[in-house]
Amino acid sequence: MLPVERQQQILTWIEEEGALKVSEASRRLGVSEMTVYRDIQPLTEQGKILKTSNGLARVSLPTVRADHCVYCGKGTSSRFAVQIIRADHGVEQACCAHCGLLRYGDAKEDVAQVICRDYLADTTIGARSASFLIGADVRLNCCDPQVLVFGSRKDAERFRAGFGGELYGFDEAIQAVQEEMDGGACCRG
Numbered sequence: 001m002l003p004v005e006r007q008q009q010i011l012t013w014i015e016e017e018g019a020l021k022v023s024e025a026s027r028r029l030g031v032s033e034m035t036v037y038r039d040i041q042p043l044t045e046q047g048k049i050l051k052t053s054n055g056l057a058r059v060s061l062p063t064v065r066a067d068h069c070v071y072c073g074k075g076t077s078s079r080f081a082v083q084i085i086r087a088d089h090g091v092e093q094a095c096c097a098h099c100g101l102l103r104y105g106d107a108k109e110d111v112a113q114v115i116c117r118d119y120l121a122d123t124t125i126g127a128r129s130a131s132f133l134i135g136a137d138v139r140l141n142c143c144d145p146q147v148l149v150f151g152s153r154k155d156a157e158r159f160r161a162g163f164g165g166e167l168y169g170f171d172e173a174i175q176a177v178q179e180e181m182d183g184g185a186c187c188r189g
């Protein structure tokens, strides 16, 4: 059996059985535990399986908590929901760009990508290249200060001309939301 065939077989077993001991994999495949460890290394690096104290386990589906915002716990069913792709390939959901930005601000090193939806076009866009309009005069019925996301700066500027607010790039937007939150309620000095 080639290493890729053993990998496929190991994946299938873990998929079917939920978990698998390394010794058991070694016995079934007729190879040493060393070889099993070598075989699974790319699988663990790609986040396809987990190495646990007990052996190998299925990566729990990232959608488990996906219906609640990772930051504030609100539902994430609206079209303003933001997806945060972690460096370890897990996916988190935020209810809106407000929480998406704050979450990113908290966990920068662990985040590979932030995916938003364009407020007007309803298309998927990467947050780093998006424009953020904060404090516009519309109701999203989510978190304050409200953050609207636009893929095109031009659209964002046109929208701001009608509805007001302040326009930011990604990093500035994180700062702006953080500052407004810090300045709010309990901590105003």
Ligand SMILES: [Zn+2]
Pocket: 069, 070, 071, 072, 073, 074, 094, 095, 096, 099, 143
């Ligand atoms: Zn939230």
Ligand SMILES: [Zn+2]
Pocket: 074, 095, 096, 097, 098, 099, 142, 143
């Ligand atoms: Zn929200």
